[in-house]
Amino acid sequence: MANHEQTTVDPPVDERATVAARPVPVWRKVRLDRLGALVVPVIVFIAWQLAAMAVGDVAMVTPAATVAALIDGFTSGWLTPSLAITVRVAAIAFAVAAVLGLWAGFVLGLGRFWGTVMEGPLLWVYSIPKVTLFPIFLLFLGLGDRSQVAFGAFHGFFPLTLFVLNGIKAMSPVYVKVGRVYGLGRWKTFSRVVVPATLPSTVTGLRYCFSLAFLGVILGEMFAARQGAGHLLIQAMGLRQLERVFAIALALVLVALLVNALFIVAERTVAARRGQTGAVTS
Amino acid sequence: MNRLATRKHGVGTARLFIVVGFLVLLEIGPRVWGSNSLAIVPLSVMVLQIVEFFSTGVIWRHLTATGSMVLTAFLLATTSGLAIGYALWRNRRLSRMLNPYLTSYYALPVFAFYPALIGIFGVNRVPIILIAWAWAVVAVIVNTVTGFSKIKDSHHKLTRVYRLNRWQAFRRVQFPAAAPFIFNGIKLAVTYSIIGVVASEFILAPEGLGWLVSFHYNNFGVSEMYGAILLIVVLTMTITTLVSAAEHRIRTAG
Numbered sequence: 344m345a346n347h348e349q350t351t352v353d354p355p356v357d358e359r360a361t362v363a364a365r366p367v368p369v370w371r372k373v374r375l376d377r378l379g380a381l382v383v384p385v386i387v388f389i390a391w392q393l394a395a396m397a398v399g400d401v402a403m404v405t406p407a408a409t410v411a412a413l414i415d416g417f418t419s420g421w422l423t424p425s426l427a428i429t430v431r432v433a434a435i436a437f438a439v440a441a442v443l444g445l446w447a448g449f450v451l452g453l454g455r456f457w458g459t460v461m462e463g464p465l466l467w468v469y470s471i472p473k474v475t476l477f478p479i480f481l482l483f484l485g486l487g488d489r490s491q492v493a494f495g496a497f498h499g500f501f502p503l504t505l506f507v508l509n510g511i512k513a514m515s516p517v518y519v520k521v522g523r524v525y526g527l528g529r530w531k532t533f534s535r536v537v538v539p540a541t542l543p544s545t546v547t548g549l550r551y552c553f554s555l556a557f558l559g560v561i562l563g564e565m566f567a568a569r570q571g572a573g574h575l576l577i578q579a580m581g582l583r584q585l586e587r588v589f590a591i592a593l594a595l596v597l598v599a600l601l602v603n604a605l606f607i608v609a610e611r612t613v614a615a616r617r618g619q620t621g622a623v624t625s
Numbered sequence: 626m627n628r629l630a631t632r633k634h635g636v637g638t639a640r641l642f643i644v645v646g647f648l649v650l651l652e653i654g655p656r657v658w659g660s661n662s663l664a665i666v667p668l669s670v671m672v673l674q675i676v677e678f679f680s681t682g683v684i685w686r687h688l689t690a691t692g693s694m695v696l697t698a699f700l701l702a703t704t705s706g707l708a709i710g711y712a713l714w715r716n717r718r719l720s721r722m723l724n725p726y727l728t729s730y731y732a733l734p735v736f737a738f739y740p741a742l743i744g745i746f747g748v749n750r751v752p753i754i755l756i757a758w759a760w761a762v763v764a765v766i767v768n769t770v771t772g773f774s775k776i777k778d779s780h781h782k783l784t785r786v787y788r789l790n791r792w793q794a795f796r797r798v799q800f801p802a803a804a805p806f807i808f809n810g811i812k813l814a815v816t817y818s819i820i821g822v823v824a825s826e827f828i829l830a831p832e833g834l835g836w837l838v839s840f841h842y843n844n845f846g847v848s849e850m851y852g853a854i855l856l857i858v859v860l861t862m863t864i865t866t867l868v869s870a871a872e873h874r875i876r877t878a879g
Contacts, residue, residue, distance in 0.1 A: 577828075602732075
């Protein structure tokens with residue numbers, strides 16, 4: 344190599360002897376904080392087990408007994424129908440809240456004046472204990488599914504509207520102006536510019552919308568319903584069937600976390616896509 | 626700039642119109658359409674009910690019960706939230722470990738734990754305060770962590786230039802810098818404490834404002850029920866407005 348024209352400098356050490364070339368042991372490759380995140384449920388489990396052992400099984404149920412009761416609930420069927428009812432009602436409530444919330448959020452967000460005006464009342468309603476309004480739904484819509492769906496939708500509507508509204512407000516006005524430069528009509532501006540630009544906050548809003556709609560349905564069932572997981576919860580508590588109480592709560596938590604995880608995946612996909620297209624982020 | 630100024634007044638008056646319009650509807654609507662007064666009563670009847678609550682003195686026991694529980698839950702949530710938030714901010718690894726759980730925390734149907742807590746502690750204040758604390762504390766934690774993480778490098782360098790010890794650095798530089806977010810967390814803690822307590826009372830409790838609504842509903846006392854609901858709404862809005870005003874006052878003074 345020294346015979347040719349010396350345009351490069353020989354490295355002082357042979358490349359194969361450098362640290363970068365050394366094989367990395369497996370445990371170094373695993374991201375420690377990802378592992379750490381999995382530690383949390385384990386710690387919660389252990390703390391729960393210790394607390395149950397300390398308090399005694401008159402008042403508290405161990406994790407093992409809860410899981411056993413949960414499985415029993417599905418196999419012997421005392422839990423499945425009620426849970427299915429709750430999930431179905433929550434899904435419908437979420438759909439209603441999503442449609443209304445998206446519409447209201449976009450209309451208010453794009454109409455600058457009314458958006459600012461309505462944000463105040465929306466925040467007010469968001470901060471009152473909405474459960475206390477549930478009897479109004481019962482009085483108007485009766486004791487059946489309709490009041491449950493309506494109340495769940497009512498619960499989920501407000502965070503979604505607020506998220507979409509704030510997402511549009513945070514959007515740089517440059518985007519709309521670029522749309523005008525390209526001569527995009529109103530609908531095209533909306534679908535090609537506004538929607539993609541506000542997609543992250545919209546997806547987060549939908550996530551909160553489902554969580555709160557689900558919670559609203561559960562609360563409604565706990566107060567006044569003749570079916571559903573919330574009702575089952577109160578019934579089991581009244582009968583002092585503590586394993587069932589814990590098992591139903593665990594089932595509801597698992598459902599909520601599962602759907603939430605799906606939304607988080609959607610959020611991450613949206614965020615990743617934005618990065619790839621190199622969109623101008625504010 | 627002038628346009629913005631007039632817009633601001635427009636916003637205020639528009640909101641006033643909406644609120645007043647809603648109240649008028651609430652008064653006239655039931656009288657005109659609601660001949661079956663089993664579903665709703667006029668606004669004036671609701672207000673009269675509230676007056677009666679106070680004049681008969683029925684309300685005080687519930688007001689103090691709810692008020693004391695809200696206060697306890699709020700103080701617990703704020704102190705523990707600030708402490709945990711500060712500890713998380715100091716410990717980056719712990720922060721990263723807990724972060725996914727904190728962002729998804731409000732997906733948990735926390736009130737589903739209420740019957741379980743009743744099973745453990747009985748039907749008294751403890752489960753209610755615990756649920757309200759659980760509902761409020763994470764908002765404080767998240768806002769505290771965010772607030773402290775927004776402290777600029779220049780602030781950190783300032784503490785080193787003046788050679789402040791940890792307590793001085795916290796009190797003089799870090800806390801004031803993080804204050805906006807921390808106050809936002811405290812505002813949320815007020816709201817969430819109220820929601821947590823009243824919602825739990827509504828489902829099952831020995832007494833309280835939330836219990837009052839469910840009691841009257843179950844006993845077909847429609848006007849009393851609406852009176853209790855109106856009272857809760859008015860109290861909540863008043864407290865929220867006062868907290869916002871206090872925040873504004875502190876911000877502009879400091």
